[in-house]
Amino acid sequence: MKKIAVVGYGVIGKRVADAINVQEDMNLFGVCDVISDWRIQTAVKKGYTIFAATSEAKEKMGSVGIQAAGLFQDLLNKVDLVVDCTPKNIAAGNVETYKKQGLKFIVQGGEKHETTGHSFSAENNYESAIDLDATRVVSCNTTSILRTLTALKRANLLDYARGTLLRRATDPWESHLGGIMNTMVPERDIPSHQGPDAQSVDPDLDVITSAVKVPETLSHMHYWNVKLKKKATKEEVLDAFKTSSRIKLIHYDQGLVSNNTIKEMYLDMGRPWGDMYEVALWEDMLKVVGDELFYAYVVDNQAIVIPETIDAIRALTGIERDGHTSIAKTNKSLGIN
Incomplete structure (x- = not known):
């Protein structure tokens, strides 16, 4: 070995x-x-x-x-x-x-x-x-971008993608040392570095990201607006995401309404540190309107x-x-x- x-x-x-x-x-x-x-x-x-x-x-x-x-x-x-x-x-x-x-x-x-x-x-x-x-x-956020967009690309659905990232302020164990309180800090540059970073793995991706640092430490949250190559159904999109073993579809209506409830679920599952190696993507929040796709997910910055x-x-x-x-x-x- x-x-x-x-x-x-x-x-x-x-x-x-x-x-x-x-x-x-x-x-x-x-x-x-x-x-x-x-x-x-x-x-x-x-x-x-x-x-x-x-x-x-x-x-x-x-x-x-x-x-x-x-x-x-x-x-x-x-x-x-x-x-x-x-x-x-x-x-x-x-x-x-x-x-x-x-x-x-x-x-x-x-x-x-x-x-x-x-x-x-x-x-x-x-x-x-x-x-x-x-x-x-690549970084936690870039990893999540590549997993989700690659799944759509494999299904020949992806045209281009625009995402907004809500970034945790610091790692949980360092919360006493720094981070931000009672404010949000937008990154000045658009695209934020995650979009170009994803292109370092797949230069063909048409992706632009913007990011905001928010006063919490548990995880990142992403909102995505994707232009599809063709009109598609929600089922077709979900089938594409299901081709990735590292995307976990979760349900808002089952009480998974926030990053802390998702973290609690992984703790209950017995994962070390409650780690979430997968992208936790809300299935019942996902929406397709013609050739436009909207979805949101949570990224465990310590585990993915x-x-x-x-x-x-x-x-x-x-x-x-x-x-x-x-x-x-x-x-x-x-x-x-």
Whole structure:
């Protein structure tokens, strides 16, 4: 099995590590960070092998009883691929190290497309990532855009799309540190960066996005107006969305009227952290008027990219060359129906 390292054990990194750990065809060799607090201590309790990003970090870990197996470079010398989940100002420096060592790596959506020259979304371009040296798993919002629009494109329904994003202010665990209160902050530029980002995966998409930062932390919400290639029925559109195993159709009239009620449902389902790997799209809100489609959905900013990252590992390492097979394996391991 390929040996995989996770560098950066934060919001995304800890989820990626757990997801790798339940795969049957890859091995979580170790996780690396500078922290020595409750976050990395949880990794120790899970039995993960810990590496320190620096000598100073290793010393701090030792002072709280964490025996690091080595330093950052020691980890790189022993693995086949690195998933870098560090903040972008740190990741940029790490990328140069990976390249010099000839080590395959994956970065997250906070990095620019040019960092790797390839951006990844499993249902859209898995095959193009096979055996590459590096890729970038696009951001949470961009992942949701690609899943929904790709489903419409597969059904030959998509002409162009215009979307408005209501973006969470900060990650839930950092709510005490920042974010916005009692206001909304529109992004100045139209399109917002998510539309062009989706085009880095699929240049043929005619998509424009605008975004507003809102004072909540649970998730993002999207509203979409899509021009269809032809007049269609609601059933035809729903059938297109159902071709994606990572779009979950939900019902407003069943009490799922907000992002917090959706989150509660996933907690009740027993998902770790209540994570929603799927796009939660309201079936009974969706409306088709002639050749125009209107729909809305919720995006879990902490979870949606996790299955994509697992599929990206398989593509880059070549351990699975068929995208559909990889998606099915990942879905099964993470409980995605």
